[in-house]
Amino acid sequence: MDETTPGTDPATDPATDPATTPDLLDELEWRGLLAHSTDRDALREAFTAGPVRYYVGFDPTAPSLHMGNLVQLVTAMRLQQAGHVPYALVGGATGMIGDPRDSGERTLNSLDTVKDWVERVRAQIEPFLDFTGDRAATVVNNYDWTASLSTIDFLRDVGKHFPVNRMLAREVVRSRLESGISYTEFSYVLLQSMDFLNLYRDHGVTLQFGGSDQWGNLTGGVELIRRADGGHAHAFATPLVTKADGTKYGKTEGGALWLDAEMMSPYAFHQFWLNVEDEKAGELLRIFTFLPRAEIEELDRATREEPWRREAQRRLADEVTTLVHGAEETRQAKAAAAALFGGGDLSDLAPSTLRAALQGAGAATAPRGSTVVELLVAAGLASSKGEARRTVAEGGAYLNNERVGDPELVPGDADLLAGSWLVLRRGKKRIAGVELAS
């Protein structure tokens, strides 16, 4: 992460360019960020009345945040840039419980694991927000006010405000009644609602947003503030980002779209956005970038009229990768892709360019004398020798951009690029470098 976040660019910063920036609520609406919300007019009024303190939570369910969380991070940035005050909550407590999901009961993580993930998540969140000035962000951890809470207090002060019949009516809960749901997960909504109440009381926070799967938890908090304190708070939910066919993103390439560079290289991250379907490019530009309306509409037009140029995808990939990994990593990812997908002869590339490209795409080492099958496995392009053999048999294996027919082929010195490198490819897009140990 570096300082090249779009927020620091005056040309795209809504807060410093009020003349071209419509009302914040209109802006969120235009970007398709309001999947659900409490009273919109009330929310609009609150936004115009003055700085709103708002919060968004991140549960440590993994060592890194992912694409779904990025929607919230970027949205939090938008609100801050529009003059409102962010509170980012890390779920040290809620992460110990786990919110109910359709796929079934979660496995509880240990306290140590959750604590470790909390710190990682906190570190990931911080670069996205501005911690200076009069709208400085604050990071809070719900473990701080939950850990010492007694069961009796919890049941009297919080539980009393939750009618079980209403809780049972929730979509997730209903869907889980057949397959089973523990009391622990069933109670999750109480914890998150209590978070909102606490932030409302102690920090004057009056708005919470989150993913649309959180809608029940968001309204739970609004309800609780009303019942417990007679207060009025707002909530909105961002849409679930899906592929053009409605299925979830991140099922390819072996898992979720992680923000952590160790878990997903900036190159792979950049490639993901670059390969987005035409129909989704505009939507994703609206959600994930700070490009102004006119520019996005121009990119929409480009996609419609000259889809093969993929201008929208290129711009999307550059913007989002820069936001998450910084300008330098983005430059390298692009350079790597240009070198590897350039279509030219790989041996024409300068050794330094090739090496840098392969480092970005993924590099491994293997002993000399390895067969193509062994190299594919070493490069991580196949998970077993059997799979590697199959790939060769299917005509999907390439060595230095040449299709390989013999699984037992042993590359010789003449095949080495930049001294000791081989470029392995599986299919059209999956590329990795292997350096032969001497």
Added chain:
RNA sequence: GGCAGGUUGUCCGAGCGGCCAAUGGAAACGGACUGUAAAUCCGUCGGCUUAUGCCUACGCAGGUUCGAAUCCUGCACCUGCCA
């Protein structure tokens, strides 16, 4: 606590003594076509020194049998009905 049903490969879901590494669908992967897009069509889809071979796998542990995902016993978990 009682009775009934269930637990199969990444997921869903067949199989109900040998022909089962296990039908089918989805996902995924590869090819063709393209634009590193979508759709479509074709192929692949447990592992291994590629083998009329071995290993691992049908909730867990035992047992019956020449032979078990399939039968028996115990255990665990899930669901439903009754208390």
